Amino acid sequence: MLSEQSVPVVRATLPVVGAAIGDITQLFYRKLFDDRPELLRDFFNRGNQANGEQQQALAGSIAAFAGMLLERSDERPDAMLARIANKHASLGVTSGQYKLVHEHLFAAIAEVLGDAVTAEVAAAWDEVYWLMANALIAAESGLYKEAGAADGEVWRSMEIVERREQTPDVVSFLLRPADGSPAGAFRPGQYVSVQAELPDGARQIRQYSLSAAPGGSQWRITVKRARGAAGPQGEVSSWLHETARAGDLLTVSLPFGDLVLGEDEGPLLLASAGIGSTPMLAMLDHLAATGSDRRVIVVHADRSPADHAHREELRRLVDAHPSASLHLWYETGGDAGAAAGQADIGALDLPEGLTAYLCGPLPFMRSVRDELLRRGVPAAAVHYEVFGPDLWLGQE
Structure with a gap:
């Protein structure tokens, strides 16, 4: 947690840093790639840099982490960063790279905020950065160890x-x-x-x-x-x-990712849209292969039956499970047993003790999550996967 002397400084400056964080992250990446152009060529996703999503995700993660340090000082924020740590591990990120990020990030903060970055402010935000970085380094080291790999050797x-x-x-x-x-x-x-x-x-x-x-x-x-x-x-x-x-x-x-099927026997909701069906297929396939009798509610939305990848495989896996039900929505085109339009889980019977896994476009996942929370499903029981930078971080 933050030291006593840093808490009031971060609290007082968070609105200023938050208002400028978009400019800071843009300048940070520009400085980083000017210094190390090979990182943009061979490491960072050039598409996410071009459309600004990586900058948004970094800004959101810093602001969310700082906010959690202030508002939930008695909680370890490691869980919030698990998704980032898994993504980093899948890229082979090592602890030494955090020093490079620190150098260019704080140069960008000083340039954007100018005289507002006093020695006291710099020290407080340096503490925020290293609390976040060290939590990620520890999590990533654990992931490498669990995978049986040396740090970065994936x-x-x-x-x-x-x-x-x-x-x-x-x-x-x-x-x-x-x-x-x-x-x-x-x-x-x-x-x-x-x-x-x-x-x-x-x-x-x-x-x-x-x-x-x-x-x-x-x-x-x-x-x-x-x-x-x-x-x-x-x-x-x-x-x-x-x-x-x-x-x-x-x-x-090596495989990484924190959207993983739990080992308890409670009921499940597997909700996906478009290519977001892929992790759900692995979960369903595993449940069928292990003879599980957990109740499973499968929800999938797609543009049309012709756009639905693995459509027949999904049906076979649901049919092979004794306690599974399938609910399909297609925006266009008919299909037996499917509804027209966008997914609507409002009318589904949701059992007590449900654990939900979501994957698909952010608007789809937000809509499903909002409905689940409205129906009384605890936020901790709703898990999601984002393809690309996590623009949802900090909104849970």
Whole structure:
């Protein structure tokens, strides 16, 4: 927690820092990439830099962390940062990189806020930064240890065993280690990073959920192509769709992610929209493979039946589960047993003790979460996964 001398300083300056945090994070990334251009080329997502989402996510995480230190001083904020730590681990972030971030972030703060950054203010916000950084470093170290890897050593070569077109915009890949070793275990709901060497020489990294149950000799990822995206947005998904074929090798990380299926026996809600169905498929597949009889309410929304990747597989998995029910919504196009329009869980029978897992576009997840909270589901029982920077951080 913050020291006694820093609390009043951070409380007094948080409105000023918060109002300027967008400018600070933009300047921070500019300074960072001017100093280390290879980080933009080979590490940070160029699409998220171009559309500003990474800057928004960093700003939101700093403001949310500082606010929690002030308002919930008796709580450890590590849980709030678990999603960031897992994403960092999937990229191979190491503790030394936090010093580089600190250097350029505080240079940006001083430049944007000018004379307002007194020695006292700088010391207080330095404390905020290192509390956040050290919490992440500790969490990431634990994740590496749990994965049996040295810090940052998460990458290996995997061969594409099979490529399968799921829809015109979605393709799945079966992967196995190129050295013949076992694919390895993971928890249903986790994702891996894929590093793509693009035509301009950049090595861009993106995360994809593992979309089938653990336990086999192979992993499966499912990739939606981002059509119509400008500039670098969608460049890795397009590269995979256009070039990746059976027999090719991909550089893939170990599995990470905090949206993982709990091991209790309580009822579940698995709610997804679009490509957000992928972690839910792994959860359902795992439940079927282990003979679970937990009650499972499956909700999925999509543009149309033709756009719904793994549609028949989802039906088969639900049918194979003795206590599962499926609720589908399509915006356009008819499908037996599906409703028209956007998902509406208001009329669903939600049992006591429900745990909910959400994945899909932010408006979808916010709508479902709001309805769950209105129906009395505790906030702690609602878990979510965001593809890309977490623009929801701090709004829970």
